[in-house]
Amino acid sequence: MVSWAITGATRGIGLGFVKHLSMDSKNQVFALIRSLGTARPLMELAAQRKNIHVIITDISDPTKLDEAAAEVSKVTDGSLDVLILNAGSAGPDTAVLPPSAFHGKKEALDLEIGESIKNNLLSNIYTINSFLHLIRNGAEKKIVFISSQSGNLDFTRMTGFSTLLGYSVSKAGMNMAMTKFASELAPEGIKTLSLSPGWVNTDAAKAVTGDPEIRKFMLNMFHKVDPKVEGPAPIEEAVSNMLRVIGKLNEADSGKFLTHYGDEEQWF
Template sequence: MVSWAITGATRGIGLGFVDNLSVDPKNQVFAIIRSRATAGPLEELAAKRKNIHIVVTEISDPKKLDQAAAEVSEVTGGSLDVLILNAGSAGPETSVLQPSAFRGKEEALEKEINENIKNNLLSNMFVINCFLDLVRNGKEKKIIFISSQSGDVEFTRITGFANVLGYSAAKAGMNLVISKYAAELAQDGIKTLSLSPGWVDTDAAKAVTGDPEVRKFVLTAFRKLNPNVNGPASVNESVTNQLQVIQSLTEATSGKFLTHHGNSDEWF
């Protein structure tokens, strides 16, 4: 059996990973979530598939994460093959502002950066460190960070996408952190990867790009990179592509930041 743990598994891409992976009864799938109160679809899926294990924790709290890792360990016998870091947040409402718009709004700027660093970088490091011993004992030994094209310099430069400042900075920072883990853990046979899921049709994406004028702006920006972009891909399509990249991860590609197509420039 192959064991998988996915954070942020209540909905969207995280739930998509759980759904896709749990189809195979040989997979043990741990859905790591913050609360069961909003986990209706996940609960329904887990009721049908006994290889899904729901683990409730708080990824910003190392003590609670240690407890979550212990829960996983009890089921797997002390190991974990693949850890997928999917949980994250777009941060405060100021994410719509471009950098210079924070002039005179220094407190808002600090909050924009600090909340995103906490939610999208520090919390992910807490998860890695608390689950690391389990990954060391696993067969696959893979740590995957679900990043974003927003954290790529060339993507930003070409599209001219100047907002979601804190989110982009935190994603870019975590991309580097993932490469640091790759350098440190190579001696243990552990491989890491930052992976962009693409533009995906999730509730979170709809909240940002659902407005017709915003959608028009986004499409104009994205078409600077790919003139054929017409809209987001389905969760299933994105997850299927991502799993192919994860399965092909080797020592040679460990620590890289790749798209869901397994390269560095095909973002859609």
């Protein structure tokens, strides 16, 4: 039996992981969520599949994360095989601004960077540290951060994508943190990975690219990287692709930032 813990599991990619993994009754799936307010689809699924365990926590609070890890430990007898760090935030409304637009707007810049660092970097480090003792006792010993191509230097340079400053910086920063964890934990056989899901048809993606003009603008940029991309992929397809990469994760690839195809080039 393989145990999985997924943060941000109420919707989108996180819920997609829960749905896919829980289809196999041999998996124990722990859905870590912030509240029940938006968790109706998850709770309905958990009522049907007894291998789903819903745990309410706050990934910005190390104490509550320690409590969540203790709940997982009771079910798994002190171990966890795979931790998937999916929760995150696109940042405040200022995410639509390029870096130079923050001149004279110190408070806005502090918020743009600070909130993203808190939600996409610090909270994930808190989560890893709270669950690390369980991962040490697991069989798979894998920690996976769901990153974004927005946090890749070459992707940003090639597309000319200048907005989402805080989001991109925080994702890139967490990619580095994952490499640091990989270096530290390699002697224990623990493997880490930053993984881009691609362009996925989530509610968050629709909020950004739902407008036809914005979608056209985004496609023009994305075509500089991949002329064949036509639109976002279904959540189920993205999750399936990522799980294949996670399944193949070995010591040689630990600490890398890979695409959902397991390479460093195919972002879509």
